[in-house]
Amino acid sequence: MENSKQVLQEKLSPENLEKLMAIASPLMHDFVADAIELCNPDSVFVCTDAEEDIQKIREMALDGGGENKLAIEGHTYHFDGYHDQARDPARTKYLVTPEMQLGASLSQMDKAEGVAEVRGILKDSMVGKEMLVAFFCLGPVDSEFSISCVQVTDSPYVVHSESILYRPGYEQFKRIGNDGGFFKFLHTQGETENQVSINVDKRRIYMDLEDNQVYSTNTQYAGNTVGLKKLALRLAIQKAAKEGWLAEHMFIMGAHGPNGRVSYFTGAFPSACGKTSTSMISGQTIVGDDIAYLRKNGGEIRCANVEKGIFGIIRDVCPKDDPEIYKSLTTPGEVIFGNVLITDELRPMWLGMGEEIKEGTNHSGKWAPGKKDADGNEITGSHKNARYTISISSLDNADPMADAKEGVPLSGIFYGGRDSDTCVPVEEAFDWTEGIISRGASIESETTAATLGQEGVRKFDIMSNMAFVSIPLGKYIQNNLDFADGLDKAPSIFSVNYFLKNDEGKYLNTPLDKKVWILWAELRVNGDVDAIKTPTGYIPLYEDLAKLFKENLDYDYTQAEYVEQFTIRIPKLLAKIDRVEAIYKEKVADAPAVLYEVFDAQRKRLKEAADKHGDYISPYDL
Numbered sequence: 239m240e241n242s243k244q245v246l247q248e249k250l251s252p253e254n255l256e257k258l259m260a261i262a263s264p265l266m267h268d269f270v271a272d273a274i275e276l277c278n279p280d281s282v283f284v285c286t287d288a289e290e291d292i293q294k295i296r297e298m299a300l301d302g303g304g305e306n307k308l309a310i311e312g313h314t315y316h317f318d319g320y321h322d323q324a325r326d327p328a329r330t331k332y333l334v335t336p337e338m339q340l341g342a343s344l345s346q347m348d349k350a351e352g353v354a355e356v357r358g359i360l361k362d363s364m365v366g367k368e369m370l371v372a373f374f375c376l377g378p379v380d381s382e383f384s385i386s387c388v389q390v391t392d393s394p395y396v397v398h399s400e401s402i403l404y405r406p407g408y409e410q411f412k413r414i415g416n417d418g419g420f421f422k423f424l425h426t427q428g429e430t431e432n433q434v435s436i437n438v439d440k441r442r443i444y445m446d447l448e449d450n451q452v453y454s455t456n457t458q459y460a461g462n463t464v465g466l467k468k469l470a471l472r473l474a475i476q477k478a479a480k481e482g483w484l485a486e487h488m489f490i491m492g493a494h495g496p497n498g499r500v501s502y503f504t505g506a507f508p509s510a511c512g513k514t515s516t517s518m519i520s521g522q523t524i525v526g527d528d529i530a531y532l533r534k535n536g537g538e539i540r541c542a543n544v545e546k547g548i549f550g551i552i553r554d555v556c557p558k559d560d561p562e563i564y565k566s567l568t569t570p571g572e573v574i575f576g577n578v579l580i581t582d583e584l585r586p587m588w589l590g591m592g593e594e595i596k597e598g599t600n601h602s603g604k605w606a607p608g609k610k611d612a613d614g615n616e617i618t619g620s621h622k623n624a625r626y627t628i629s630i631s632s633l634d635n636a637d638p639m640a641d642a643k644e645g646v647p648l649s650g651i652f653y654g655g656r657d658s659d660t661c662v663p664v665e666e667a668f669d670w671t672e673g674i675i676s677r678g679a680s681i682e683s684e685t686t687a688a689t690l691g692q693e694g695v696r697k698f699d700i701m702s703n704m705a706f707v708s709i710p711l712g713k714y715i716q717n718n719l720d721f722a723d724g725l726d727k728a729p730s731i732f733s734v735n736y737f738l739k740n741d742e743g744k745y746l747n748t749p750l751d752k753k754v755w756i757l758w759a760e761l762r763v764n765g766d767v768d769a770i771k772t773p774t775g776y777i778p779l780y781e782d783l784a785k786l787f788k789e790n791l792d793y794d795y796t797q798a799e800y801v802e803q804f805t806i807r808i809p810k811l812l813a814k815i816d817r818v819e820a821i822y823k824e825k826v827a828d829a830p831a832v833l834y835e836v837f838d839a840q841r842k843r844l845k846e847a848a849d850k851h852g853d854y855i856s857p858y859d860l
């Protein structure tokens with residue numbers, strides 16, 4: 239931009255100008271100057287990594303900037319608008335040039351048209367407001383994983399959240415100078431009433447994949463506004479595809495085996511399928527709960543948590559199931575609660591916390607049991623998607639390697655989903671290719687009462703990354719397949735299913751059982767246990783599970799339970815292959831040929847097994 243410097247000089251105080259100019263990046267200056275010209279704020283605050291700047295943001299957040307104090311020191315709460323409680327897929331689009339081909343299943347629009355539309359909405363949207371310019375880093379700072387990001391917003395809550403969730407990026411920006419490979423996020427809340435965005439119809443989340451720039455407006459929910467979270471994931475997937483690494487919607491955890499051994503796993507699960515709770519299993523350690531970058535290094539895969547905090551679903555967090563999180567949410571320290579209920583004593587309450595929610599105030603205003611909205615729908619005391627924001631370092635179970643620049647070595651990957659009747663609780667795929675295709679690229683998850691629409695409908699969700707993939711799906715699968723090339727040993731790939739039910743609709747496992755499946759996988763990747771070969775992979779031996787149940791849960795796991803849980807359900811497995819294959823045939827023109835080969839080979843093995851042993855096969859008959 240020609241007159242960048244002039245725009246900045248006019249709008250920024252000498253102190254803020256100095257902070258911005260200390261980063262020798264005309265490209266970044268252009269971005270900020272353009273945002274100023276477009277949004278027309280009254281003033282601009284440049285937030286560096288300095289504690290005093292972050293403290294100023296915290297104070298701004300409490301001074302009409304989207305947060306209020308709670309009774310416990312350091313705890314605040316934030317409300318999003320009644321119709322702004324989750325990501326908004328319908329108004330979230332990729333802006334693509336005529337040369338870009340993303341395929342039919344991705345939501346996209348012409349870049350020129352989209353830029354014009356969203357800039358029209360953003361015009362003068364910060365009049366009377368202060369613009370915040372903040373710098374953060376995706377991945378550990380100064381590492382091969384690092385991606386520098388600049389966030390422009392008029393929401394102190396957004397910057398405050400980012401300061402908890404991401405590593406500081408100002409000093410790193412100073413070091414990289416005018417390297418243009420950074421991500422840019424421009425967010426404005428739009429018109430607000432009682433600190434809440436009100437123009438839902440003008441909500442837009444548009445991602446310019448060519449310029450690595452995201453526009454977000456008329457929304458406050460963090461999944462739509464915190465640039466470094468799901469907006470950056472979409473940009474990172476495209477960057478990773480160009481550069482030969484992977485950006486995934488995955489947790490990273492350390493599973494603790496015998497004699498102090500720690501093996502690191504990533505896991506991809508659709509929302510509300512136990513992703514955060516798997517990364518937090520008791521006795522294990524967490525690196526990250528939501529987004530991972532995977533890179534090859536010297537014959538192995540290293541993975542790093544993109545974040546340093548957790549923006550977690552608070553529903554059902556209770557002392558029994560989540561002792562570490564519960565402790566962090568009830569002791570002094572930095573916590574932002576989102577869309578929970580606040581009592582008159584300034585205490586947060588949420589669904590499933592183990593106490594009945596009394597009256598108070600929530601995202602709908604004053605609340606008492608039985609309250610209904612304008613459409614006659616019951617309003618729950620705390621929203622089902624209510625959240626907490628904390629730093630991982632505040633947790634007792636943080637992994638010591640959580641911030642390691644070199645990441646952690648990857649031993650295995652879990653793919654999960656909500657599946658009442660098809661897959662066994664845990665199974666190892668035969669190899670990387672089968673794992674990527676028959677597990678990751680075949681994830682389906684049943685809808686629950688918590689989501690709109692019919693219950694129990696299976697939704698396809700490739701690698702649980704469907705909402706964020708920004709390249710053609712076939713290419714995305716191919717990149718995952720190719721990623722194992724040149725490795726000394728490819729990580730093992732496991733499917734897990736925590737939601738298996740019997741014919742009466744009763745769950746066959748408790749939420750605690752996931753610990754056993756994860757620790758079995760830990761033994762397996764280290765060659766400590768044998769397995770039984772099924773038509774689709776390897777399942778545990780009863781004796782190994784019985785030992786793990788006894789040692790870890792003090793539970794006498796019976797052979798009858800084992801047989802019921804690990805029966806191979808041939809008709810169900812065949813039906814799953816048919817369903818998933820149909821989606822690829824219909825919607826993914828560039829699906830790699832090997833995908834169909836794997837499906838065919840699995841079908842053949844399943845049919846042969848059925849011919850020999852019948853439709854439902856006990857592990858003892860294999």
Ligand code: SPV
Nearest residue numbers: 325460461467468509528
């Ligand atoms: C998810 O829904 O997968 C989340 C929360 O992690 S959001 O920030 O909304 O994406």
Ligand code: MN
Nearest residue numbers: 487509528529
């Ligand atoms: Mn997520």
